[in-house]
Amino acid sequence: MTTGFERDRDDFARGARAIVVLPDQGNASRDADARLAETAGLALAIGVEVVEKIAFRVRAPKPATLIGSGQVEQLAAQVRMEEAGLVVIDGSLTPVQQRNLETALEAKVIDRTGLILEIFGERAATAEGRLQVELAHLDYQAGRLVRSWTHLERQRGGFGFLGGPGETQIEADRRLIRDRMARLRKELDQVSRTRGLHRDRRQRAPWPIIALVGYTNAGKSTLFNRLTGADVMAEDLLFATLDPTLRQISLPGIDKAILSDTVGFVSELPTQLVAAFKATLEEVVSADLLIHVRDIAHPDTEAQRADVESVLAEIGVSETTPRFEAWNKLDLLDDDARADATADAARRDDVVALSAMTGEGVDVLVREVAAKLTAGHRRYTIRLDAGDGAAAAWLHQHGEVLGSDTQGDTAIYDVRMSPADYDRFEQR
Known part of the structure; x- marks a missing residue:
């Protein structure tokens, strides 16, 4: 049964006319136009129609309204002219500021945290x-x-x-x-306890865990789908993925690995969400390798990188966890920028330039990830009874069989595997 409140909320949220306001306090690491575009994208993600985007220069935040009284009057006139029912403030509002602005503007007001929570709720x-x-x-x-x-x-x-x-x-x-x-x-x-039991079970198995992380809308789900053949929702939409998805993949020299698609991060991610999603993000903390997917075509790509690294540190990801940066969306760059990005990536051993949309460079990423995960592997010569099919199958599943030969009743395998897997094989 739908309550009256729910009907009001849906009528208001879907198709509401909104004005996005950026109180610009001179944060040089962010481009104001890009920031406004991002917040408009967040509003679009819940079906709100953004009719105007405004940046106000704020030298000193006002305790009562955040922005100055003249700016409030200017905004109120804009709200009336655009017939807007919603004003989205790209910043944090205190309860007093929110209430005062709603009174002055005669419109609903929400801040960045409220907007993100609304998206996650949907x-x-x-x-x-x-x-x-x-x-x-x-x-x-x-x-x-x-x-x-x-x-x-x-x-x-x-x-x-x-x-x-x-x-x-x-x-x-x-x-x-x-x-x-x-x-x-x-x-x-x-x-969290149930997820921990599942994770312990996976860790007892020999399969490495690879987690895709990155800023929202960087292309993680598109890359996930290309690597796994899955059909995870992948749209040009902020926070298209909220719930973690795990799939099995094969890599060169690795018969089975687990790939995890995770929720995208965003600048000023509400601390409430970081805390609430701790159980989900534990998949990232326990991963054997991280692939940081970056939208290399975005004007704020460096600032987005810093935001992601900040959240990773906040949730307890070790700096020693192996990681790659996947510079995604090469297809959106012009020829000169594309050549520069490709050359820059080639000079680094922890970066692969690619396009998850077209598939360009994805095979290189696969090879690099496999090489990173198998870097500590060694070659072993293993002798088995020729009829021991179970042991032979185990070697093929957990290592890379480089060659084999049969001498009478003995099968000889040349295998590359991790020392831990070799020890486990010896204990069988």
């Missing part, structure tokens, strides 16, 4: 993803209480705050939020 496809998003949203809303939380049991997931303000029974609401968050954390702890 996109989470699995029960685990919904739990994570709801926990993150409750954590964010706890200090705001812009609507009643007394109907949590009847609302889907507890996220989605583009609707009306509702009633305000603040103490009861706070208690409901605390209780609901405690239940969610308990459920997520169970999810």
Whole structure:
């Protein structure tokens, strides 16, 4: 049964006319136009129609409204002219700033964190993803209480705050939020334990884990699909992938490896989401190798790289974890930029330039990843009874059989494998 609030929210969110505002505080690492375009893309991801993008120079943030009073008046006039029902502030707003801006602009106002949470709320496809998003949203809303939380049991997931303000029974609401968050954390702890058991089982097997990481919309899912033949959602859309996907692949010298597609990162990723998605991101922490997929055609590609590395450090990924950078979207570069990127990548042993869309360079990445994962492998000469098919199959599955010969009742195999696998073979 759909509640009145849910109907209001859907009517408002889908097709709402919105103005995107960047309070520019002179952050030199980011291009203002690119930042506005990214936030407009985030709004588009929930079906909002962006009718205007505005950057305001903010020398000193105002405690009451973030931007200056003259800028508020200018924005209010723009809201009226465009008949906008939503204003997206590309920054963080305090509850007081959000409330004051809504009063002055006579429109709904959300900040960057709220917008990202809204997208995650719509996109989470699995029960685990919904739990994570709801926990993150409750954590964010706890200090705001812009609507009643007394109907949590009847609302889907507890996220989605583009609707009306509702009633305000603040103490009861706070208690409901605390209780609901405690239940969610308990459920997520169970999810994390289950995922840990699965991960332990995989780690006992000899298969290496490879995780694709990168900024949102860098092309991770397109590369994942090309490497695995899977059909994961891959669109020119921010946060197209939220729930992790694991697939088995074969690499030169490696019969089986596990490839993981993960949620994309973004600048100023809400801390609530980093914490809530910890169970999902544990796949990245435990990976044997990371492939950092970068949109090399994006004007802020270097800043995006720094954002991804920052989040990886925040979730506990070791700096010693082997990694490659896949400079993706070569097909979007002009001839000169493409030649420069290809030459730069060729000079480094941890970078491969490619196009996941066309397939150019993907075979090089596969070879490089296989070489990195097998770098510690050695050659062994192993003698078996010619009739021991199970042992021969084990060698083919866990190592690279370079050659074989039969002398009477003895089969001789020349095999390249890791010392750990050789020890396990000897213990069979």
